[in-house]
Amino acid sequence: MLYRTAGQFKTSYQADQALFPIRQDAVLLGIILIFAWAILPLVASEFAYQTLLIPILIYSLAALGLNILTGYAGQLSLGTAAFMGVGAYACYKLVTLFPWMNPIVAILLSGVFSAGVGVLFGIPSLRIKGFYLAIATLAAQFFLVWLFEKWGWLYNYNASGAIQVPNLEMFGVYVAGPQASSVVQYFVVLGVVTLMTLICINLTRGTLGRSWKATRDMDIAAELIGINLMRSKLTAFAISSYVVGVAGALFVFMWRGAAEPNLFDIPLSFRILFIAIIGGLGSVLGNYLGAILIVGLPVVLNTVPEALGLPISSATVEHLNVMIVGSLIVFFLIIEPHGLARLWALIREKLIIWPFPH
Amino acid sequence: MKHFTRLAAAAALGALMGGTALAEGLYTPNLAYRTGPFAATGIPIMNGQKDYMELLNARDGGIGGVPVDFEECETGYSTEKGVECYEKTKGRAIVTQPWSTGITLQVLPKTNVDEIPILAPGYGFSPMADGKVFKWAFNTPLSYWDGASIILEYLSQQGDLKGKKVAFLHLDHPFGKEPLPYLEMKAESQGFELLPIPVGLKEMQNQSAQWLQIRRERPDYVIMWGWGAMNAGAITEAVKTKFPMENMLGVWWAGHDADLNLVGEAGKGYKSVSWSFPNPDAPIMADLQKYLVEPGNTLSNPEEMAGVFYSRGLVISMMLAEGIHVAQAHFGKGEISPSELRWGLENLNLTEERLAELGMTGMVPPFSTSCANHTGHSGGWILEWDGAKFTKASDLIMPDSAAIAELEEAKAKEYAEANAPWPMNDDCKM
Numbered sequence: 001m002l003y004r005t006a007g008q009f010k011t012s013y014q015a016d017q018a019l020f021p022i023r024q025d026a027v028l029l030g031i032i033l034i035f036a037w038a039i040l041p042l043v044a045s046e047f048a049y050q051t052l053l054i055p056i057l058i059y060s061l062a063a064l065g066l067n068i069l070t071g072y073a074g075q076l077s078l079g080t081a082a083f084m085g086v087g088a089y090a091c092y093k094l095v096t097l098f099p100w101m102n103p104i105v106a107i108l109l110s111g112v113f114s115a116g117v118g119v120l121f122g123i124p125s126l127r128i129k130g131f132y133l134a135i136a137t138l139a140a141q142f143f144l145v146w147l148f149e150k151w152g153w154l155y156n157y158n159a160s161g162a163i164q165v166p167n168l169e170m171f172g173v174y175v176a177g178p179q180a181s182s183v184v185q186y187f188v189v190l191g192v193v194t195l196m197t198l199i200c201i202n203l204t205r206g207t208l209g210r211s212w213k214a215t216r217d218m219d220i221a222a223e224l225i226g227i228n229l230m231r232s233k234l235t236a237f238a239i240s241s242y243v244v245g246v247a248g249a250l251f252v253f254m255w256r257g258a259a260e261p262n263l264f265d266i267p268l269s270f271r272i273l274f275i276a277i278i279g280g281l282g283s284v285l286g287n288y289l290g291a292i293l294i295v296g297l298p299v300v301l302n303t304v305p306e307a308l309g310l311p312i313s314s315a316t317v318e319h320l321n322v323m324i325v326g327s328l329i330v331f332f333l334i335i336e337p338h339g340l341a342r343l344w345a346l347i348r349e350k351l352i353i354w355p356f357p358h
Numbered sequence: 359m360k361h362f363t364r365l366a367a368a369a370a371l372g373a374l375m376g377g378t379a380l381a382e383g384l385y386t387p388n389l390a391y392r393t394g395p396f397a398a399t400g401i402p403i404m405n406g407q408k409d410y411m412e413l414l415n416a417r418d419g420g421i422g423g424v425p426v427d428f429e430e431c432e433t434g435y436s437t438e439k440g441v442e443c444y445e446k447t448k449g450r451a452i453v454t455q456p457w458s459t460g461i462t463l464q465v466l467p468k469t470n471v472d473e474i475p476i477l478a479p480g481y482g483f484s485p486m487a488d489g490k491v492f493k494w495a496f497n498t499p500l501s502y503w504d505g506a507s508i509i510l511e512y513l514s515q516q517g518d519l520k521g522k523k524v525a526f527l528h529l530d531h532p533f534g535k536e537p538l539p540y541l542e543m544k545a546e547s548q549g550f551e552l553l554p555i556p557v558g559l560k561e562m563q564n565q566s567a568q569w570l571q572i573r574r575e576r577p578d579y580v581i582m583w584g585w586g587a588m589n590a591g592a593i594t595e596a597v598k599t600k601f602p603m604e605n606m607l608g609v610w611w612a613g614h615d616a617d618l619n620l621v622g623e624a625g626k627g628y629k630s631v632s633w634s635f636p637n638p639d640a641p642i643m644a645d646l647q648k649y650l651v652e653p654g655n656t657l658s659n660p661e662e663m664a665g666v667f668y669s670r671g672l673v674i675s676m677m678l679a680e681g682i683h684v685a686q687a688h689f690g691k692g693e694i695s696p697s698e699l700r701w702g703l704e705n706l707n708l709t710e711e712r713l714a715e716l717g718m719t720g721m722v723p724p725f726s727t728s729c730a731n732h733t734g735h736s737g738g739w740i741l742e743w744d745g746a747k748f749t750k751a752s753d754l755i756m757p758d759s760a761a762i763a764e765l766e767e768a769k770a771k772e773y774a775e776a777n778a779p780w781p782m783n784d785d786c787k788m
Contacts, residue, residue: 047446314430
């Protein structure tokens, strides 16, 4: 009914290879984009911006970065948070060393540094695979967090060892720091995330994406058909770390406002890995669904008792929350081990052939 | 299904609109942490804070006749949850109590924009004492630099520090690093050797490397800036390495009865600086017994209520209630606004007589604040563990205010410059 594909004929290869071969997909995405760009900013409160919209977008972007590496290129990484940290610290150094720099340029540039560090720590991937590679990225995780703590230059020798986001202006409007309004920050984050997603979708559909997938599925076969494994793996590390680094810069500059080194420790890496796994490895959509489940749902659940007027203490709500979210994760993984994106793909498939299933 | 949709709709609406549920009275939310890794130290403090406000409601019908709406928002000590709680409560709140250095650091610049006073008793950023720069922040009655100063003062009373070696065992975190600038300054002027030994967040429970270093370096004193699991770890390690307990001193957060109970007699002589002390004979304790314990309206238990941390919770809520009281008297109305409470917190005058009136004699040193002094610098006591409980081991010791004020001014200025444009408190002419 909603997904009737009858009458949508492809008359050229180009049309067949288009981003949205089915018209309804494009319409759906259009509706979501209109929601994100026009309707939500009109209705959202300060609370919704700060606890739902902005963090979900940023976490999705970080998971997208990880997904390129782990989901598309098949290189297991446990160091995502550390690469986010590189992005955040690079951005901090850029805006404090060059105060005239446009903040968005600084955020996009900071990804370059994390890409460099990512490639460096990606070199072992040429010789080791799977769990062994995970250990190598774990080393990056520990080493980088240690570096953020010990290298005073990174945080401008601040006595507290934490970085604080200064007020940054762009065309007369504050975009970062305590003076910036949430709406502005939301639009900056949304803009960057939209751009990155667009680039990533097209990268994963193109030559590069195909060579990543070949590497993931069977590296020896990939090598035999002429794919340069070194190039394929290192570009995956570079692009993934770039996206993750940008997400890290957004994380601190557009949302948190301050960061201490241990923020980028392993729990954050795991959180992003969970988002990617529950959303679905090897998909772009999954990162958003995963972030909504892991980042957004607990916040919404927290407000339920109050909205219904139930007299439950805040600590009990927190305990209940952990239980509910935990069981939901288990539930979703049981009904669809390949993640939420796959679940959506199945629903979509069913809708297309509805009401005449084979 | 219909029910579920309604539930989901309510949830979505609630989340979008923010906390819109309205309750009467003075809304003073507390960003509590009864869950998570620091819950053991959090619960007694949170109970103390909550019980004091509930006592006021039950006994006096609130403050100045207006009931206190004291609500907890659970953070689990996580910065992310803390910001969520701050955003949720700031619409109606007249104060924010962030309860972790991480959350404080994040909320501090925002309070200037949102114009909500931030009350961080005995924690947070030491330069917040400079009320001319930090218009909305209060860390009564003592800052970390005051605490470090009192410890050094006490040690000097035991004998000249010149040529001595002082190890500074601290959590490698903004909280633990906080007193370093002061200690470094003093090490130079008093001529002792300062040996900073950081404990990483992951090493809190296993400090063998740090204590090996202490054993090798043989410091005369160990000053500990620890929190949560780090304290118990350090104290058991000290007992194991047979470090003389009387030469080990902690900050007020490292003086938790439960941590010392683990070692009991072996911890005898351990000291901690404190700005609060449990006084079982204070009239307030009898009132708590009558209005809360007997009707069964408290989450606490007798053992906890006799401890240092519970009474600290009481003192913290007392300072807030007193700020509200002062503001009500000055502005002549019951329901005060955040900026009126700011005035109240800036004009606290807790004399011995006022403390007696509140029934809290001996539980906190008398102090007063002003628009330029947002800490009060009350002075503190050195408490000593006698094998079963903490006892007062010294008279009230005052911090070296002159040296601290200088450092505060410099660091506050640095902060304001890094966060330009930073609104200064221009009304303050002191």
